[in-house]
Amino acid sequence: MNEKLKVQPHHLDRGAYLYIRQSSMRQVMENVESTKRQYDLRGRAIGLGWRDDQIIVIDSDQGESGASASWREGFQKLVSDVGMGRAGIVMGLEVSRLARNNADWHRLLEICALADTLILDEDGVYDPSNFNDRLLLGLKGTMSEAELHVIKARLRGGILNKARRGEYRCPLPTGLIYNEVGDVVLDPDAQIREVVSHFFETFARVGSATQTIKAFAQEGLLFPSRQRNGKQVVFQPLTASTAMRTLHNPRYAGVYAYGQRLYHRTIDGKKQLRKRDPKEWLACIPDAHPGYISWDQYQHNLKVLEVNGRSYDIVRASPPREGAALLQGRVICGRCGSHMRARYADRRGQVDSWYICCRAYASHGEPHCQSIAGWPVDEAIGDLIAAEMTPAAVELALEIRKEIEAHHDETDQLRLRAVQRAQIDADLAQRRFMLVDPTNRLVADTLEREWNDKLRSLADVQEERARALNDDRLTVNEAVRDRLIAMTTDFNRLRKKALALMWHC
Template identity: 35%
Template sequence: MANRVEARVIDLDGMYDPCRPNDRLLLGMKGSISEFELNVLRMRMLDAARAKAQRGELRISVPIGYLWHRDVGLGLDPNQRLQEVIRLIFARFRERGSARRAFLALLAEQVHFPRPTDGRTLTHFDWTLIRYRNVISVLKNPFYAGAYAYGKSGKQTSIVNGRAHRTYKHRKPFHEWEVLLKEHHEGYIDWSEFERNQKLLAANAYGKAGDTKSGRGGRALLAGLLGCAHCGRRLSVAYTGRTPRPVYRCYRFDMPPKCMSFGGSRIDAAIGRELMRVVEPMAIEAALQAEQMHMDTLNEQRQIIELELQQAQYEATLAERRYAACDPDNRLIAAQLEKNWEAALRRAQACQARLETTRTPAESISIPDFTTLAQDLDAAWNAPGVTMRMRQQLVRALIVDIITDVDETTREVVLTIHWQGGQHSQLRIRKPKTGEHGCSTSDEALAVIGSMAGRWSDQDIAASLNRMGVRTGQNKTWTAHRVSSIRRVRGIDAYRSAQKNGQWLTMSEAAKLLGVTHYMIRRLINDRVLPAEQVMPDAPWQIRASDLRSDAVTAALTRKHRPCRSNVEGQLPMFIEVSEGGA
């Protein structure tokens, strides 16, 4: 361009004419040397910044909760409310084991998180309800573990339309970071906990082989916890039937046919019983710890609200001072300052109301009695208020992994349980046959029906089963019709009154024959005066007819309205009998 218009190039060394070859050569050499010098300066600056970062002295942007101090360097933000919110995020993730569940718990507690309003200086915040991005960013940032990290992202070059296209801020894995200084500054957690959090987040997101997902609810207790003994992968959960029932199976679309498949109801029940058996010796201690954790959670919530109230009161006082310092004649500014003052007062009143609610809980919210629950673990495990997610969380707190196999010779599901602490145990659960459902009548109920059917009616058998607390296969109470149906299916002979030969009588028949009440017959049986038999406990009494004519029964019946006393030799009477005629 300069050659076409015959322009001249002038610098400190002289004037050049681009039309001349010598001048063009000299200008090209100077331009190349200048570009080289710029590259050298840039590389020296980058090397200096990298060297300073390796010493942990490069003042890069830090996350919320940290500040660069002029004297001590990188340190915690002095805002106590900000520190407590960040610590609460780690505490909830430690309890829940999932970032989403921790976020939902914090959202239910109405926890607020700061949002910077002044760019990168991080000196002014707007407190808004916490979001999922706030939780996940805090959990994944190594600065909160006391580590100084530099060079966490890099650039990538791709060919777009025949040209090189560069993109930046692509995150690198840990081992590719340029600088990582552990224990560089005070952290909210230690580095070992940070590594555990990253492994747990990765396992929850991808569910790779060897990883255990956190409990996410559903109908299956052991979802994401069972491992296949053949291929090592996690067993997936499928739901079948009109009423969805969980089925565990080792099946992948990109792999050969499935290794195993079995129903989940019996497996979940067996693991629940084994868990209660293991926890029972330490139930009282666990109940006390649970009560302490419950109180700690309430104290954390109260502390967060107290800090929020302090900040709201400060903002209200600041708004009042601004309103007082304003010129009363300037109504435009005074009106806006008055609105800000009123809004700050409303926020302070709302925080005060929330704090009073936490200090004096409502009567409808009853504090659980953990000691009573420890005495009846089965009731606590099957309580209506206990969700499947809570049970899954308890299982994962005690069990690391369960390796599953199926023994086809004995048709049993073999479970090898790896407990926390390194202990191992094995369970064998019978695998139902094809077409066998879980609503069949229990063996105990069949034994009662078989032993009582020859002597008692279906109504008496149903009453005995209900007194014993035995339920039907569908978890219902017994009736005469249901007992009759079971007898027909199982081929058990029915009770027939015509077959009775009069040798055995019921309690009602014995009372009618002797002309006394049921209470008298029961009293004679309890006093062991009248012999009687029971097929099993809680079954009706059976009385032999010949025993009603015994001397002991006759003597007991003739001794009416008088207490039964035994004559002791040498005992003086308390009352002296007096004849009707007097002395």
């Protein structure tokens, strides 16, 4: 059927909508010929009888994929105007420009058929209300969606094939880089390596991500973080998200891993991810490159995090409160496993304590599980503490103190690295200032300002290190050592006297 015969006067009374789209910004910048061909469709509309001022160009979806219409505002506006009867014809270079999703494409065809709107592509003009034209347009939409599937499958197959061999280059976490030949190696920056190693050592020592963050904060240490450009590394305070991300990343264990998450889009176009079980990873190659910890240590860290996450719900200890009971908030019922509460009663002129398991009564109205007198339990615990408080225990405490001092020395080395980095930046800023022409004040003033900023940063880092050293260098001298040993001799007598005073208060 002739194109001009399909165009009726009531079509010419409405607007001619020209939809222009490229799938990515790279295509917009490089495939300029395709964009030019799409804009040239204006001439087709004018040849069919539309005036130039009736042609409405929608090109706000440049750089957007046609896989869905949920994130394409231009396509949504097009469908809305067609449904309101404003469009006499919809123009696109080909079906794939308008949609690569059959649901979006057939929805547009249905609305065009109801609104008596024509569709034009490079091959001709179609009337969606005509069965033959509708059948042809539906076939073109199916082929367009299949083409997108073939393209994705081809690209995805190549990526998976390289990933199974461990050759697909993925972004590396801070502390690992690609060398000149493409192999993964530890970062050559000594400060970055030492801080990352110190992070895993601290977690192994304290056994908690939160405590690791607190340890970094107390020691005044900053954690390296690579910027989005993948080159520049900045040092900033350690956060919970960074700590958890570092502990869950298998690359730190020297393992090449790919496909740890499964991505899919929801009906509103948003991307959602679901973590896969390690057995479902698409690629997992141990000892693929150097790491900071072993694979066994990595798995152990994950188990520690899992136990820490469950412990709050399984057994939650209540905080200690006022009162003479020695084990308030710490006693666990031997029958049900719940924490027992301390209760006090004024009897015979003194305050007696009782440990009562009343969780079931408070939650479900059931009878108390059991109750135990507090003073026999406190007496037994006191004797145990007195037996442990011996000169040998003090010697052990002093040995632990020595380990702490060694840890402080290790931490100071990390602070020294930060001072050295700040000194290098200050020296570099000084050389830049010295090399500039003094008469060029516009440049000289800027470089001088940068030099002063680097010097202030250096002074702040040096001051922070000096303060931390002053706090860390608190050693237990011989006089304190002798005093601790002598104190253990009379500890039991002092404990009993203090306990008696508390019971009779």
